[in-house]
Amino acid sequence: MPRIDLDAIAPISGTGYPAPFDDTAGDRRIRQLSKPGGITDFEINHVALPEGAWSSQRHWHEGEDEFVVLLSGRATLIDDAGETLLAAGDCVAFPKNDRNGHHLIGGEGGCTFVVWGVPEKTPCHYPDIDLLLNASDGIYRHKNGTPY
Numbered sequence: 001m002p003r004i005d006l007d008a009i010a011p012i013s014g015t016g017y018p019a020p021f022d023d024t025a026g027d028r029r030i031r032q033l034s035k036p037g038g039i040t041d042f043e044i045n046h047v048a049l050p051e052g053a054w055s056s057q058r059h060w061h062e063g064e065d066e067f068v069v070l071l072s073g074r075a076t077l078i079d080d081a082g083e084t085l086l087a088a089g090d091c092v093a094f095p096k097n098d099r100n101g102h103h104l105i106g107g108e109g110g111c112t113f114v115v116w117g118v119p120e121k122t123p124c125h126y127p128d129i130d131l132l133l134n135a136s137d138g139i140y141r142h143k144n145g146t147p148y
Contacts, residue, residue, distance in 0.1 A: 004037050006046060017057060018140050018148035021131055027053040033114075044116040049075065049106030055113075057129060058101040063122030066094040066115060068104070073111030075104040086111075101127040 011029035015022050031046040033039075049055060058078060070090045077084040077092060079102040086092070086104070094102055104113070120135035132141050140148045 004033055006031055009033070009036055009046075011048070015056070016140070017131070021057055021126075021129055024054040025056050028055060042116055042118050044114060046112065046114055048110065048112045049104065050110045051106050051108055053106045053110070055104040055115075057126050057131065058103045059124050059126050060094065060097075060099050060101050061117070061120065061122065061124050062097050064117045064120055065096050066117040068092045068094075068113050068115045071112045071114060073109055074107030075111040075113070076107060078103055078105065096122075099125075099127075101125070 009031040011031050013027070013029050015025040015028070017025065027050050029048040033044040033046055034042070037044070047055060055075075068091065070086045070088055072088050074088075075086045077086055080100045085107075092102075094100060104111070120133075122135055124133040124135060126132065130142050132143050132145075133139075134141060142148070
């Protein structure tokens with residue numbers, strides 16, 4: 001298996017969230033690893049969060065499992081149970097349709113992690129804000145269905 005050169009993959013900064021929800025995750029840097037690695041059955045992303053940056057808005061997926069491994073630094077996991085401190089080597093799993101809204105916040109000095117799951121095909125819910133992503137068309141909507 002060939003080694004994937006992270007430096008050869010341009011990071012994607014920011015987020016596709018509509019305003020005003022785009023600012024908290026705007027500093028994250030994502031490197032998509034699946035395509036360079038020839039992976040087609042699931043997606044893998046390498047994510048770097050500066051201190052205080054959010055991985056995303058708090059969310060949960062109807063039909064996609066998500067798994068995260070913290071590689072370096074520290075982060076705070078915010079989910080329905082509250083706050084959990086994470087350190088390098090910690091793993092967290094988010095089963096599909098469990099309705100546990102979650103995200104990570106970069107700790108002191110920031111953090112890096114790898115997250116994987118299947119390509120999103122079902123709705124993604126954001127319990128704290130008026131936002132819903134219908135993954136079939138990629139359009140962010142208000143919870144009443146009106147597009148942003």
